[in-house]
Amino acid sequence: MEKFNKVQDKLIDLGASFIGCSDVEAYLPESLKKVRYAITVGVRLSDFVIDQIDARPTYTYFHHYRTVNTLIDQITLRGQIEIQNMGYTAMAVPASQTVNDLEDSYSGIFQHKTAAVKAGLGWIGKSGLFISSKSGPRVRLGTILTDMKLPLQSDTTLNGCGDCRICVDSCPAMALTGNSWFEGCDRSHIVDAKACSEYMNRNFKHIGRGSVCGICIRVCPKGFLNKNIDLLQGRR
């Protein structure tokens, strides 16, 4: 516990907005099961930047998205080194990386949101995004996998989407099914990843190389609990 506290303090010092711990052995491929404990690192995005997204992403948002990912990679790398120096095995999972030889070509080696949900930090929304209990979808996540035993969170957060379907109705690609997430469900139950990706490539190539959109982050009321809602619905 003392060692974990030291790691946690370092991650916060380096810029993490929040930290969570979980056991993700059941979700790992055989080759990664040795490092079954996950430290989730979350960084809060800029409200000002997100609020400027309208019917398309902004250049600033694209830059922000990439620099926050770089920050997360730096935080998790430094955490990984710290844990390794304590005599444990650790691996920083890339903040944003798709692996084309996987069955699902829109996925990375490990889903950060799986660990974040198991850590009780939030839920998966109808947008398919991780929705933090405190900041909604306005966060980016990273993960350190390790064999260092961690203080685990036993309670999971209840799905807070309820009857809301603002992201579903705002998606210009009509890529969201409106279904609610449940543990073990296939991603296609929530989102048509191909439709989302192709829409971004077709319409936002000149802004974010076709890799960002941000509309479903911008409109989610869980991200701006105390602000006036300016819905993007109907602007397709």
Ligand code: SF4
């Ligand atoms: S990123 Fe854009 S296109 Fe993709 S699901 Fe969200 S709103 Fe739809």
Ligand code: SF4
């Ligand atoms: S916009 Fe509504 S339905 Fe979509 S993720 Fe946010 S709370 Fe859930």
